Each structure stands twice: as C-alpha cells, then as structure tokens.
C-alpha cells in the first residue's frame with residue numbers, strides 16, 4: 425500500500441511565492457517539518473489541527489517513500505509499548521481513533537527480573553489509579569505495531585487541508601539563521617530541494633530526522649552521545665501459553681543486555697533482545713531451532729544464581745512476611761518460546777544521545793534527533809510524542825499572543841520543559857544499565873534486596889509506573 429504524495433497548491437494566506445531580482449522563485453511555508461516517521465508526522469498533524477495554525481502553511485518533508493503493508497492487522501517485528509499518557513495525546517489529535525481494536529494490544533502486567541537472583545518486580549495495571557476513564561482499569565501500556573501507528577497518523581494527516589506532504593524528497597543547501605542575537609527578527613531558514621529550481625523559505629524548521637539528524641549537525645549544538653556497542657535483536661515469536669503470556673510483558677536483565685517480550689495476543693510476542701554486537705551477529709545467524717533454544721536458555725536459566733545472595737533474600741523475605749510486607753511476585757514463571765516467525769529476525773544498533781540544546785533561532789529538534797535512549801524502558805517514541813505535545817502547546821500559546829512561529833521565547837520554553845522532564849529519565853536508564861551489568865557481589869546483593877523490598881511496596885511501585893506512563 426503506497427501513500428500518494430499530495431502536493432497542495434493552495435495554502436492559507438501565509439503561503440507566498442516570490443521572485444528575487446534575478447528571477448528565482450522563492451516558496452514560503454510558515455512551518456517545515458523534516459522527517460516523516462512517527463514523530464515528524466505527528467508534529468505536522470498536531471500543528472495543522474491546532475486552531476492557532478489553521479491558517480498556516482505546514483510542509484512535511486520525508487526522504488523515503490511512505491509505504492504500508494497490505495495487512496495492517498498483522499504484527500511485524502517493530503512494536504511500540506505506548507503509555508496511557510501518549511494515548512491521551514493521540515486521542516486529542518484524532519489519531520488513536522484510526523486504530524482498530526486488534527491493532528492495540530493491552531498489556532496489563534510487567535514482570536522484571538534478572539539472572540543472578542530471583543528478586544523480581546511485578547507491575548500490575550490494577551495497582552494504578554486511573555485518571556483516564558476511557559482506558560481499561562488495569563492497563564499498563566498498549567502494544568502497537570509501527571506500521572499500524574504510522575498509518576493511523578497518515579490517515580489523520582490526509583484530513584487536514586493545510587499540510588503539504590513531500591515524500592521521496594531530498595533537501596539540500598539548508599541555511600539556518602546566524603546565532604547572532606542582534607539580528608532580530610532572525611533571517612528565515614532557506615533550503616533547496618534536489619533537482620528543483622526554487623528556493624524554499626520557512627519561519628520555523630522542525631527537525632524530526634532521527635538520531636543521526638543532519639539538521640542538528642547544521643545547528644552546531646553539542647550532542648552528547650555514545651554507542652552501547654550493542655544491537656537489539658528483534659523478532660515475532662510464539663509462546664507456549666502456560667503463564668499469562670497474553671497480558672504480561674516479561675523483561676530479564678542479563679550481564680550482556682536485556683531480553684524482553686511484549687505480548688501481542690494469541691500467544692504471540694515481540695522480542696526485543698539487546699546483546700553486545702558480536703553476540704547479536706552470531707544469534708542472527710543461528711537456525712530457527714537454535715535461536716529458540718538459545719532464547720529460552722536466556723529466559724529461564726537459573727545457573728548464574730548467586731547462592732549467597734539467594735540465602736540473604738530468603739532470610740529477608742521471612743522477616744518482611746512477619747511484618748506483613750508481601751511481595752506481589754514470589755516466583756517468576758517465564759514463558760517458553762516455541763517458535764520464531766520466519767523472516768522477522770532483524771537487528772538495530774543501540775546508542776544514547778542528548779542534544780545539549782534543542783533550539784536555535786527558527787530551528788527546533790523533536791524526537792530522536794534531540795534524545796536517544798536505550799529501548800529497555802520502551803520510551804523513545806513516547807518521549808517524542810511528549811515533545812510534540814509540549815512544542816505545539818508552547819507555539820500555539822505564542823501564536824495567540826501574536827508572536828511568530830520562529831520566535832525564541834516559545835522555543836526556549838519548550839526546550840526547558842522537555843529537558844527538565846527527560847534528563848532524570850535518561851540518567852535513570854543509564855543507571856539501570858550499569859547496575860545490572862555489574863556482577864560484583866555487593867552490587868548484586870544491594871540491587872536484589874532493593875528490588876525485593878520495592879516489590880512489596882505498592883505505593884512506590886505505583887509512583888514509578890505512573891511516572892513512566894505519563
């Protein structure tokens with residue numbers, strides 16, 4: 425299924441075509457979004473649907489061809505765990521309504537454990553206090569296929585008359601205004617499109633062009649980044665269904681990475697398994713049978729349990745029980761994988777990235793171009809959607825005050841709000857990675873005890889999951 429590229433000829437009053445003195449045509453768009461995957465396309469929708477920008481010309485530029493599989497109810501190997509907070513945003517944008525019930529599988533429980541001890545955390549949706557009446561009471565997150573989600577965004581985009589979509593489009597010669605704050609208002613952003621004669625201008629350039637962002641490099645902002653030297657091996661697998669595999673997500677921390685299964689219903693799950701580069705390469709080369717066997721070993725093996733830590737945990741459990749502190753997860757029953765779906769094994773490189781600034785005059789970063797996180801928390805896209813909500817809210821507020829889309833005040837407010845929300849998360853995710861990679865006895869003991877105690881404190885668990893699902 426191919427989405428036909430729409431070139432809208434009539435725009436609102438702010439779309440202007442000009443000629444300069446040498447006769448070159450200038451095409452102006454009020455706002456241009458670069459990158460038409462989940463976050464860029466959602467940005468274009470949120471802007472175009474906002475009453476503040478109803479009369480503005482918005483352009484969405486994507487270099488790829490935008491294509492969808494014939495059957496959008498089938499699961500591919502890229503599945504996103506979408507939080508209730510993101511769901512609210514998607515509902516407000518009219519996107520959620522485009523997803524059929526089969527395309528959003530409700531996850532009601534999340535079990536997290538490790539390989540050095542049996543300490544486990546059991547997050548249940550029923551522990552959460554719901555502030556959204558439309559969400560089933562025990563929902564932790566919704567698992568949604570990437571194609572279905574992107575298709576829903578593009579279906580909504582088609583309904584909005586003030587978006588011009590340009591797919592298979594390469595932009596070149598991008599010129600951003602100088603950082604000289606004395607030139608006020610800053611000059612407009614200009615760029616060209618490969619093989620086209622016109623010069624394009626825009627008041628605000630929104631970069632949603634992913635973690636390798638070309639626009640971020642042009643902005644000259646510092647980007648703190650590193651590779652984990654790991655790859656995420658992904659696949660669709662079948663489970664034997666002896667435990668609650670259709671409603672529970674399982675995640676096991678191992679010294680060489682994290683293995684996770686997101687439930688998809690009908691005893692299917694999406695595998696997300698981070699492994700050091702060499703291991704990932706080897707695992708991808710295994711036959712289906714060897715792959716399933718290796719995966720089951722990593723999910724179920726108890727050979728690495730540290731007996732010293734286990735006896736301390738046992739003693740602590742008895743003391744906790746005697747004072748009425750009961751763990752909700754006394755024993756993890758990991759699912760057994762019975763098959764891997766053909767042609768669904770693939771891998772993605774993993775890295776961390778944090779742009780020190782998200783904005784310069786007339787240019788702003790959203791999604792992975794601004795921040796990239798390890799998928800262990802299933803948050804990258806959720807963070808990106810939260811960026812979009814925050815950016816469009818700040819821009820709309822500025823528009824109602826009579827400010828132009830590229831004005832710095834609203835952009836800086838966006839940057840502050842998002843960095844304040846995101847940095848603690850990024851630090852926590854890094855902390856978790858390091859704590860779980862550590863095999864030293866005191867560290868294993870401390871984290872196992874911490875996890876065991878936390879699992880018996882519903883109030884704290886509730887706070888953690890509420891924080892993560894905003």
Ligand SMILES: Cc1cc2nc3c(=O)[nH]c(=O)nc-3n(C[C@H](O)[C@H](O)[C@H](O)COP(=O)(O)OP(=O)(O)OC[C@H]3O[C@@H](n4cnc5c(N)ncnc54)[C@H](O)[C@@H]3O)c2cc1C
Nearest residue numbers: 459461463487504505633634656791792802803804805806
């Ligand atoms: C294995 C794995 C599992 C994950 N699971 C989850 C999960 O469960 N939940 C979750 O929230 N997140 C998850 N994430 C993170 C999530 O995939 C990303 O955070 C999200 O896809 C980022 O979206 P984006 O639109 O910002 O960037 P991208 O998806 O990278 O999109 C960038 C787009 O910009 C286009 N582009 C780039 N340069 C140009 C240019 N010059 N001109 C025009 N177009 C351009 C590209 O073609 C692309 O379409 C996971 C990530 C991985 C690797």
